[in-house]
Amino acid sequence: MKGYLVALQAITLREAQRFVHQRGRFLSALVRPLVWLVVFAAGFRAALGLSIIPPYQTYITYEVYIVPGLCGMIQLFNGMQSSLSLVYDQEMGSMRLLLTSPLPRGWLLFCKLAAGVAVSLLQVYVFLAIAAAFGIEMPLWGYVAAFPALVLSGLMLGALGLLVSSTVKQFENFAGVMNFVIFPMFFLSTALYPLWKMAESSDLLRDICAVNPFTQAVELIRFALYGQLALWPLLWVILGFVAFFGLALLGYDPAKGLRMRRGPP
Amino acid sequence: MTALSVQNVSYAYGPKTALDDVSFEVGAGRFCALLGPNGAGKSTLFALLTRLLVTRRGRIAVAGHDIATSPRSALSKIGVIFQQSTxxxxxxxxxxxxxxxxxxxxxxxxxxxxxxxxxxxxxxxxxxxxxxxxxxxxxxxxxxxxxxxxxxPEVLLLDEATVGLDTAARLAITGHVHDLAEAGLTVFWATHLVDEIRPADDVVVLHRGRVRARETAGSLAGEGSLTDAFMAMTAAEAPPSVGGVP
Known part of the structure; x- marks a missing residue:
């Protein structure tokens, strides 16, 4: 058991160091949601009227509404970034170091995932602190309650990234991932507009948004930030994590994975 | 004692056969060279030995541990150096x-x-x-x-470990690894460069996915040189490389 924890610690530390050293990545991870918060939300607050919907107990400004969605966005991008670095590691060969370790492959991939989640938590809390500095504050208890929610949503979105990395062979194909995974997931969710707003334009759109796992992650975070547990999203997020991680493990299984159909690894 | 055992191993990428009924053994503490031209199937064999790929056809055992049934024990006995730096x-x-x-x-x-x-x-x-x-x-x-x-580890696997190095560095690495074998480590060294092999080393010649010879370099060379023997086995289809010059 000790050996397992040693590997987890080493992989997490390495991922964190990598992240801190890549200042550009750190900055862009922060600037992206802040641009949405400051520029996009400022423009939209006039155009969008929001009624009182749970967990909010009073009228809120649009900036307040999109904060949980932006937390989710940070984790979504972080999951894809980890996925990208995994594909890079595969192409450069350093992934083999991980895959030829005698520790179970599932555990090592989970370590990679956990390391990515740790990095995303760091990003989210720095973002929340800056948002608070701009006056967009959550209840104090909400920051604590959001922690387990963020861990779960991070795990689910990270597992999605892992799944993507097990199917994408080349670095170049990642533009497709942006177009077909990140953007639809983000825009077809409750990150930017509540479901009832979506329903105003189309019921179909609302249904798609409702089943989008990213919506569930955002809602889990949203309720948690106000100290409330959203049971249904919690269930979905856990299910999503199990499904994505299970499929990713299958993708990385040397006997069953897609690798089998490729050339020499 | 056998440190590395490969029995009737075959592998195909879809319809393309990469390894065809490959069998050989490497004794403990031996330096065994896997000699083959580019595309012979060396990298595929290495992927199977390190469980990056698995096959149902054939059996691979490292220090007595079957890689299919007890992969973790087998992997813990292997030290591996891939062609690409990691x-x-x-x-x-x-x-x-x-x-x-x-x-x-x-x-x-x-x-x-x-x-x-x-x-x-x-x-x-x-x-x-x-x-x-x-x-x-x-x-x-x-x-x-x-x-x-x-x-x-008990077995050291090196896949074309000297690719891209100058002659002095190549000699130094080859020397170091031979020293490790003399100290008791089993070495399995994939290469297409004949001059990295010493007469006392074991050689497995792999060509087009099949084992063409299994003996010591000295007996394979016979009266002539190892290069000539290797060429005779593979040159008709693919020219060999000597001394780092492809």
């Missing part, structure tokens, strides 16, 4: 090695002792604090070999 250039030599040790679940005081011992074996101790990026190609390879020894 180093983190921005970490120091020592950090690269301790990260590797952690991936093998080794921790505590044992790590430093083992790292020092492994670096000593490759004459790399004084480089422990340097960043890998500042090392030349030969030293990077030596560091990778030292790293592969940290978990004290």
């Amino acid at each position: 180093l983190d250039l921005d970490m120091s030599v020592a950090r690269n090695m301790s990260y590797f040790a952690a991936l093998h679940g080794i921790s505590g005081r044992a790590v430093q002792t083992r790292i020092d011992a492994a670096l000593d074996r490759l004459d790399m101790r004084e480089r422990a604090g340097e960043k890998v990026r500042s090392l030349n190609g030969g030293h990077r390879r030596r560091m990778e070999i030292a790293r592969a020894l940290v978990h004290e």
